Amino acid sequence: MIELNIDWQGLYAAFQTNTAEYKCFLDLESGKVLKLGPGDPEHEKVKSQPGAFRTVEVVPSRIQYQWVSEFVKSIEHESIKSRMEAAINGKGAFRRFKDILLTLPDERRRWFEFRDRRMRVRVTEWIKENGITPTNEPTWGDEMDSSEFAAETAAATEAVASIVRKATTDGSLSDEQAQKISVALLEAFQMIPR
Numbered sequence: 001m002i003e004l005n006i007d008w009q010g011l012y013a014a015f016q017t018n019t020a021e022y023k024c025f026l027d028l029e030s031g032k033v034l035k036l037g038p039g040d041p042e043h044e045k046v047k048s049q050p051g052a053f054r055t056v057e058v059v060p061s062r063i064q065y066q067w068v069s070e071f072v073k074s075i076e077h078e079s080i081k082s083r084m085e086a087a088i089n090g091k092g093a094f095r096r097f098k099d100i101l102l103t104l105p106d107e108r109r110r111w112f113e114f115r116d117r118r119m120r121v122r123v124t125e126w127i128k129e130n131g132i133t134p135t136n137e138p139t140w141g142d143e144m145d146s147s148e149f150a151a152e153t154a155a156a157t158e159a160v161a162s163i164v165r166k167a168t169t170d171g172s173l174s175d176e177q178a179q180k181i182s183v184a185l186l187e188a189f190q191m192i193p194r
Contacts, residue, residue, distance in 0.1 A: 001133045005031045008138045012123055014056040024056040028132075054130050059122055061094075067118045068097055071111055080107060116140075 006026075010033035014024035017035060025034045025046055033056065036042050046053050068088055075081040087096035101108040120140060127134060 001131055002028055003133045003135050004028060005135045006127065006132070006138075007032050008123070008136075008140060010035075011056065011127075012119065012140055015059055015119060015123055015126075017056075017058060025053040026056055026130075026132075028052050028054065054132075056126075059119070063122070065093065067115060068094070071114050072097075074114070075107065080104065 011026060014026075014033045014035065017024055021038055023036050023043075025036070026032075027034060029052060034042055034046070034053070036046070065088075072081060072084040072088060075084060083100060084097065087093065087100055101111055120138070124138065
């Protein structure tokens with residue numbers, strides 16, 4: 001067993017670094033997380049001392065899909081649950097899932113909280129799987145949750161604003177079309193029954 005004072009926030013962030021250009025490693029001496037981009041000279045240090053670092057991989061998509069499936073099963077509103085169940089089947093499931101969440105702020109917030117809890121469990125499991133005994137308690141940095149939620153909210157707001165701008169600036173929108181768009185938006189945001 002390796003006893004280590006772990007950079008929990010850095011490790012949590014590393015598990016979510018979902019880009020091929022960056023690789024993350026846990027330094028088994030310092031407990032710090034290295035996030036290395038292409039051409040970073042630190043790659044040589046990692047390669048020359050393979051036992052001194054553990055590669056941090058993102059959570060595999062099959063596990064993330066399990067999380068999505070568990071979350072969908074926990075949705076109480078039957079019409080939302082049905083939409084989500086249909087969305088998460090087949091190719092493009094994650095994109096459809098996220099697209100629906102953009103229209104449901106309460107469920108989106110609940111999803112981020114759900115995923116955050118699962119991610120924290122996954123990080124602590126990974127520590128154990130790698131024979132590491134933490135000498136410090138996890139400090140997760142809850143501010144990451146709120147900033148991520150704020151970013152998603154801003155993206156959703158801009159997406160809807162963009163659609164409305166496109167629909168209203170060309171002058172070809174009739175009152176009937178405007179009404180149809182309004183109804184579609186209100187339904188998407190569940191402000192009127194279907």
